[in-house]
Amino acid sequence: MINLQGRHALVFGVASEQSIAWAIAKRLHAAGARISLGYQQRFKSRILQLVKSNEIPVPFYERCDVTSPEETEAFFAKIETPIDIVVHSIAYSHPDSFAKPISGVNLEEFSTTLAASAYSLIPVVRAAAPKMSRGGSIMTMTYLGGQRVVSNYKLMGIAKAALEHSVRELAADIGPKNIRVNAISAGPIKTIAASQIAGFDDMMRVYESVAPMRRSVTQDDVADLAVFLGSDLSRNITGQTIFVDAGYSVLAMAELQR
Numbered sequence: 001m002i003n004l005q006g007r008h009a010l011v012f013g014v015a016s017e018q019s020i021a022w023a024i025a026k027r028l029h030a031a032g033a034r035i036s037l038g039y040q041q042r043f044k045s046r047i048l049q050l051v052k053s054n055e056i057p058v059p060f061y062e063r064c065d066v067t068s069p070e071e072t073e074a075f076f077a078k079i080e081t082p083i084d085i086v087v088h089s090i091a092y093s094h095p096d097s098f099a100k101p102i103s104g105v106n107l108e109e110f111s112t113t114l115a116a117s118a119y120s121l122i123p124v125v126r127a128a129a130p131k132m133s134r135g136g137s138i139m140t141m142t143y144l145g146g147q148r149v150v151s152n153y154k155l156m157g158i159a160k161a162a163l164e165h166s167v168r169e170l171a172a173d174i175g176p177k178n179i180r181v182n183a184i185s186a187g188p189i190k191t192i193a194a195s196q197i198a199g200f201d202d203m204m205r206v207y208e209s210v211a212p213m214r215r216s217v218t219q220d221d222v223a224d225l226a227v228f229l230g231s232d233l234s235r236n237i238t239g240q241t242i243f244v245d246a247g248y249s250v251l252a253m254a255e256l257q258r
């Protein structure tokens with residue numbers, strides 16, 4: 001059992017009980033970490049419900065839209081230090097831009113998607129790193145669509161590619177401060193964000209029938225890796241994109257059915 005007693009984990013990206021970030025917060029808490037949440041104002045009522053449910057204690061929760069420099073600054077001015085673990089589990093694309101063919105994407109759609117889904121890791125790291133005086137671990141969430149063309153992932157795939165390289169650059173940048181930065185590449189999981197992807201249910205069905213493990217991935221599978229990445233067991237792992245995907249990413253072509 002990994003022990004995170006005395007560690008302080010800051011988690012961004014809880015929007016509902018289904019959020020990957022919520023599963024990570026619960027697992028980090030179970031390992032002993034104290035949890036702080038940064039949430040987007042549009043999900044405030046859901047956050048209040050979750051916090052009041054007392055499933056896990058959340059002593060600090062504040063709004064923080066990571067694309068707003070003012071909100072990010074105000075958030076980090078209030079948060080207790082030191083921080084040991086940061087989870088960036090954030091992505092956004094306007095529903096109309098999500099499924100557009102890439103050749104039809106305009107600058108505004110491109111900028112909005114990449115600002116929220118890729119760039120936002122940079123201000124979070126910039127604000128958090130000075131408060132990670134004991135060193136620590138930062139992680140973000142990505143998807144195979146950042147490395148290969150996946151049906152209906154389109155613009156978000158470009159954002160994930162930018163996010164994964166930002167992880168490598170940031171790891172090189174702040175490694176000397178003893179802070180690690182990694183990306184978790186999860187297989188498809190039904191959440192609010194995933195519901196924006198057209199044909200998501202079909203995607204899940206195909207996934208379960210062809211992935212080497214012949215099953216899909218759960219929030220808890222991802223959360224278990226997050227606990228490992230938040231712990232000293234992963235002390236020399238940085239700049240990586242690590243797959244939790246039942247092996248799907250090793251396939252070039254699914255097994256042919258006779």
Ligand SMILES: NC(=O)c1ccc[n+]([C@@H]2O[C@H](COP(=O)([O-])OP(=O)(O)OC[C@H]3O[C@@H](n4cnc5c(N)ncnc54)[C@H](O)[C@@H]3O)[C@@H](O)[C@H]2O)c1
Nearest residue numbers: 013014015019020040065066090091141188189191192193
């Ligand atoms: N669900 C999947 O199949 C899957 C697979 C691989 C990777 N991911 C990634 O996991 C992460 C979490 O997604 P999820 O599936 O848990 O969905 P989710 O909808 O529960 O979480 C997305 C979160 O992003 C937050 N967010 C968006 N814009 C923001 C902003 N400007 N400031 C602050 N927060 C903002 C939302 O508030 C929400 O909490 C995303 O990066 C997503 O791309 C999801």
